[in-house]
Amino acid sequence: MNLLNTFFNVPVLLASLPQLLFGLLVTLQIGVTSILAGLVGGLALALLRLYGARPVRVATRIYIDIFRSIPLLVLLIVVYYALPFVGIRLSPFVSAVAALSLVSAAYTAEIFRAGIEAIPHGQFEAAQALGLSPRHMMVDVILPQAIRIVIPPLTNNCINVMKDTALASVVAMPDLLKQATQAQALSANPTPLIGAAIIYVALLWPMVAAVGRLEQRFAKGRR
Amino acid sequence: MSALIEIANLRKAYGSFTVLHGIDLAIEEGEVVCIIGPSGSGKSTLIRCINHLEPFDRDSRILVDGIPVAPGRGLAAVRAEVGMVFQSFNLFPHMSVLRNVMLAPMRVRGLSADAAARRGLELLARVGIDEQADKYPGQLSGGQQQRVAIARALAMEPKALLFDEPTSALDPEMVGEVLDVMKQLAASGVTMVVVTHEMGFARQVADRVLFMDGGRIVEAGPPAQIFDAPREERTRAFLRAVLNH
Ligand SMILES: Nc1ncnc2c1ncn2[C@@H]1O[C@H](COP(=O)(O)OP(=O)(O)OP(=O)(O)O)[C@@H](O)[C@H]1O
Numbered sequence: 073m074n075l076l077n078t079f080f081n082v083p084v085l086l087a088s089l090p091q092l093l094f095g096l097l098v099t100l101q102i103g104v105t106s107i108l109a110g111l112v113g114g115l116a117l118a119l120l121r122l123y124g125a126r127p128v129r130v131a132t133r134i135y136i137d138i139f140r141s142i143p144l145l146v147l148l149i150v151v152y153y154a155l156p157f158v159g160i161r162l163s164p165f166v167s168a169v170a171a172l173s174l175v176s177a178a179y180t181a182e183i184f185r186a187g188i189e190a191i192p193h194g195q196f197e198a199a200q201a202l203g204l205s206p207r208h209m210m211v212d213v214i215l216p217q218a219i220r221i222v223i224p225p226l227t228n229n230c231i232n233v234m235k236d237t238a239l240a241s242v243v244a245m246p247d248l249l250k251q252a253t254q255a256q257a258l259s260a261n262p263t264p265l266i267g268a269a270i271i272y273v274a275l276l277w278p279m280v281a282a283v284g285r286l287e288q289r290f291a292k293g294r295r
Numbered sequence: 296m297s298a299l300i301e302i303a304n305l306r307k308a309y310g311s312f313t314v315l316h317g318i319d320l321a322i323e324e325g326e327v328v329c330i331i332g333p334s335g336s337g338k339s340t341l342i343r344c345i346n347h348l349e350p351f352d353r354d355s356r357i358l359v360d361g362i363p364v365a366p367g368r369g370l371a372a373v374r375a376e377v378g379m380v381f382q383s384f385n386l387f388p389h390m391s392v393l394r395n396v397m398l399a400p401m402r403v404r405g406l407s408a409d410a411a412a413r414r415g416l417e418l419l420a421r422v423g424i425d426e427q428a429d430k431y432p433g434q435l436s437g438g439q440q441q442r443v444a445i446a447r448a449l450a451m452e453p454k455a456l457l458f459d460e461p462t463s464a465l466d467p468e469m470v471g472e473v474l475d476v477m478k479q480l481a482a483s484g485v486t487m488v489v490v491t492h493e494m495g496f497a498r499q500v501a502d503r504v505l506f507m508d509g510g511r512i513v514e515a516g517p518p519a520q521i522f523d524a525p526r527e528e529r530t531r532a533f534l535r536a537v538l539n540h
Pocket residue numbers: 309314332333334335336337338339340341
């Protein structure tokens with residue numbers, strides 16, 4: 073009974089719910105913006121890495137390796153706390169989105185590259201032999217096939233970005249986690265934290281399940 | 296009076312291994328040329344150089360309808376004028392059969408969707424696939440897919456068609472339907488360069504047969520000469536080997 077009162081205190085939960093939902097909204101804003109920016113940036117990086125001039129290929133490769141190695145929390149703190157020393161002062165929202173997008177773009181680039189490289193060489197040759205420009209070859213022939221392959225790993229990456237938005241609370245972003253810790257402090261009860269955890273799971277479980285289904289369907293469709 | 300395809304001193308090497316040793320060849324408009332020869336003799340490499348799917352030596356020269364085949368602006372023009380049919384079809388699996396045929400005329404020639412669809416259906420009828428226009432390549436047999444690939448190449452109204460062993464990936468019972476389409480094309484005056492192991496087809500349809508070995512054209516001439524009275528010992532040995540099969 074005591075345990076229930078501590079972790080699942082219904083009055084506390086109801087009282088903190090509006091605050092948690094506001095936090096969820098902020099989390100979604102950060103997450104969706106970062107995912108979209110990461111997708112666009114990742115596709116551009118993948119194309120540069122595959123088809124750019126040699127120095128460009130090397131540069132994108134270095135970028136991708138660095139941003140896959142750096143811990144997101146470290147990057148976020150550098151962006152928010154270190155950049156002001158050189159006069160670059162970003163808001164918490166922009167800092168969080170910048171850090172998440174920079175890293176997500178690096179992962180997305182590798183996913184797109186693997187997808188493009190999985191397309192049989194004959195598809196490129198057929199497109200070239202028909203006289204299609206490189207742009208039309210990619211847009212009409214290669215990418216539509218590659219997208220199918222990369223949907224499961226891309227969805228996985230989206231889940232990771234959504235989870236990582238919780239780190240934004242360290243730069244004072246009023247996201248779901250931050251709201252929950254504040255509500256917890258206010259009510260001297262951890263129920264809002266449990267509430268936040270449940271909301272995270274409710275948000276991401278469908279995506280996790282979708283990846284599983286997509287991967288299964290993909291494995292069958294390949295035969 | 297220049298030929299449609301002119302090849303002069305075509306050389307190609309992978310590292311120290313020379314695949315083509317300076318080939319000279321001129322193909323006239325309307326001519327059907329069949330290339331035969333043992334595996335690894337450079338047949339595919341030769342025809343893939345014509346539309347620059349394979350890069351080749353700098354001092355080599357290929358002209359298609361007077362346009363030099365080289366990376367850059369002119370290459371798109373060459374590729375628009377030269378169709379290619381591959382051993383493994385290489386249809387676009389995510390598009391319907393009709394879209395496969397419509398794509399290049401729309402994107403490269405700027406045809407409207409209506410005009411491209413009309414031309415596409417006409418060509419699919421010509422190769423006997425018009426009933427399947429809305430199906431996807433994966434739903435067709437190998438022979439049907441290869442006929443679609445021929446229609447796709449024809450849709451650009453190319454000046455010449457290149458075939459790289461178009462029937463080698465097919466089940467035996469489907470070889471005939473593809474060869475029949477190719478015979479019709481040859482009869483209608485399409486310029487064709489065909490790498491093939493189908494000696495019957497070469498004998499019946501070719502104006503000229505090239506026998507390649509070791510990256511060189513060892514012997515060339517009308518089918519009657521190559522098949523009935525080959526002058527080179529290597530040609531004789533090759534024909535003995537394949538015809539005794
Ligand atoms: N990417 C490559 N790297 C190295 N050698 C290659 C490469 N591609 C082809 N070759 C070699 O070039 C030679 C000619 O190949 P090509 O494919 O033109 O022969 P082919 O006459 O078409 O043979 P087949 O009848 O087997 O298709 C072969 O010896 C082959 O091993």
